[in-house]
Amino acid sequence: MLILPLMVLALLACESTASTVPGWPSAYLTPSPSLLPGQAAYAAAQSTLAAGQNQVDELSHQATTVSLNMAQAADAKAQSTLDYNQRQLMELSIRGTEVSQNMARAAATQKFLTEQTQLALNATATAQSQAATATYSAYVRNVTQTAQAQAILYIHVAQTAQANATLTAYSLTATPWAAIQAAIVRTRKEAERQALWEEFVVTPLKVILSTVVVLLLIVGGVLAYRRLMPVLELRLRTITRGNGNDRSLLLMDGMIVEPDPSHRRLTQWVLQLPSDKTVQVEIIGPFDPTVTHWITEAEQKLRTDGGL
Amino acid sequence: MSVNRYLPAARSVAQAIPGILAQRGLKPLISRFVLTETERGAAWLFVVLEVSPLEHLEDYAASDVLHYLSTALHGHPVVINSNSDGLRYAVLLGSPNLLKRPN
Numbered sequence: 001m002l003i004l005p006l007m008v009l010a011l012l013a014c015e016s017t018a019s020t021v022p023g024w025p026s027a028y029l030t031p032s033p034s035l036l037p038g039q040a041a042y043a044a045a046q047s048t049l050a051a052g053q054n055q056v057d058e059l060s061h062q063a064t065t066v067s068l069n070m071a072q073a074a075d076a077k078a079q080s081t082l083d084y085n086q087r088q089l090m091e092l093s094i095r096g097t098e099v100s101q102n103m104a105r106a107a108a109t110q111k112f113l114t115e116q117t118q119l120a121l122n123a124t125a126t127a128q129s130q131a132a133t134a135t136y137s138a139y140v141r142n143v144t145q146t147a148q149a150q151a152i153l154y155i156h157v158a159q160t161a162q163a164n165a166t167l168t169a170y171s172l173t174a175t176p177w178a179a180i181q182a183a184i185v186r187t188r189k190e191a192e193r194q195a196l197w198e199e200f201v202v203t204p205l206k207v208i209l210s211t212v213v214v215l216l217l218i219v220g221g222v223l224a225y226r227r228l229m230p231v232l233e234l235r236l237r238t239i240t241r242g243n244g245n246d247r248s249l250l251l252m253d254g255m256i257v258e259p260d261p262s263h264r265r266l267t268q269w270v271l272q273l274p275s276d277k278t279v280q281v282e283i284i285g286p287f288d289p290t291v292t293h294w295i296t297e298a299e300q301k302l303r304t305d306g307g308l
Numbered sequence: 309m310s311v312n313r314y315l316p317a318a319r320s321v322a323q324a325i326p327g328i329l330a331q332r333g334l335k336p337l338i339s340r341f342v343l344t345e346t347e348r349g350a351a352w353l354f355v356v357l358e359v360s361p362l363e364h365l366e367d368y369a370a371s372d373v374l375h376y377l378s379t380a381l382h383g384h385p386v387v388i389n390s391n392s393d394g395l396r397y398a399v400l401l402g403s404p405n406l407l408k409r410p411n
Binding site for chain 1: 315345
């Protein structure tokens with residue numbers, strides 16, 4: 001029964017004597033988070049909590065001491081001491097309340113700072129992601145722009161080449177001197193082409209045609225000779241007399257002879273028959289049955305026709 | 309008198325006849341030449357033909373062909389003989405009648 005009032009008195013004493021504790025920080029209020037930077041504010045809150053905890057311990061110790069004093073005072077029935085101690089307990093209680101408030105504020109400050117830090121980290125990560133995305137987009141955009149620039153460059157190169165070609169053609173054909181040079185070159189190329197044509201086509205063709213014509217003439221001559229020579233031989237073989245008599249002379253043993261033995265004489269024409277074209281003539285006597293029959297038919301036919 | 313004296317003339321005619329037939333557009337389908345002389349002194353050269361049935365026999369036996377042959381042979385009489393054993397020209401190379409023909 002006596003301990004409980006003593007505890008209350010001790011708390012009050014701690015409250016009243018807090019401001020007299022040597023070495024404590026002069027200000028326990030935690031600055032507003034908005035007034036301090038993040039790290040410094042967090043450290044200040046941490047130190048506030050530590051200081052508050054020490055202060056609570058010290059207050060408790062002082063309350064215990066005051067309670068003991070009150071007990072002693074009760075024993076001594078010293079009313080003044082009792083009043084003093086009671087007033088001191090009330091101050092301690094007030095001081096403890098302030099310390100508790102400071103600690104609660106410091107804890108809130110720490111929580112706030114932690115949340116702010118997390119938000120800052122999240123914001124940083126988001127910013128980094130956005131930066132990476134932006135970087136990649138910029139890279140893609142740069143690549144696209146580079147390709148477009150290359151395409152444009154190619155177009156410019158092609159246009160330049162076309163312009164150069166046009167300019168060259170124009171310089172070759174448009175200006176009088178260039179036109180003359182072009183004409184000279186064209187004439188020279190034409191001459192070279194004609195020379196090549198003459199050398200490799202016309203001349204061999206002429207030679208071939210000449211050879212073919214000569215061969216055709218030779219072949220034609222040979223054919224004409226073979227075709228007409230028998231007629232000439234026959235014309236030379238039978239020679240009529242100069243007085244118009246159509247009595248025939250006969251070719252005998254390669255010589256033209258007169259058939260009449262009494263007037264047989266050599267003539268001035270002698271035919272040399274080609275030995276390589278000698279045909280086979282069979283000599284068969286008139287008494288062969290087949291030949292006899294042929295002779296009979298021939299003589300009969302000849303008489304019928306009026307030859308004999 | 310030997311028939312050999314007509315042999316050169318027979319060879320000449322034999323060589324000429326294929327060309328003459330060719331000039332008339334006829335194939336010289338000649339198988340053999342036979343020279344003979346009768347007892348009366350007529351010398352005949354038989355030109356034996358082997359004309360296939362596909363050929364026109366009347367072309368070889370036409371009178372203008374015979375006349376052309378005679379002309380080409382400078383007047384030697386030419387007749388055509390045709391019977392079952394074949395077709396042949398008979399060319400009279402020499403005949404007593406022709407030789408003793410009065411001028």
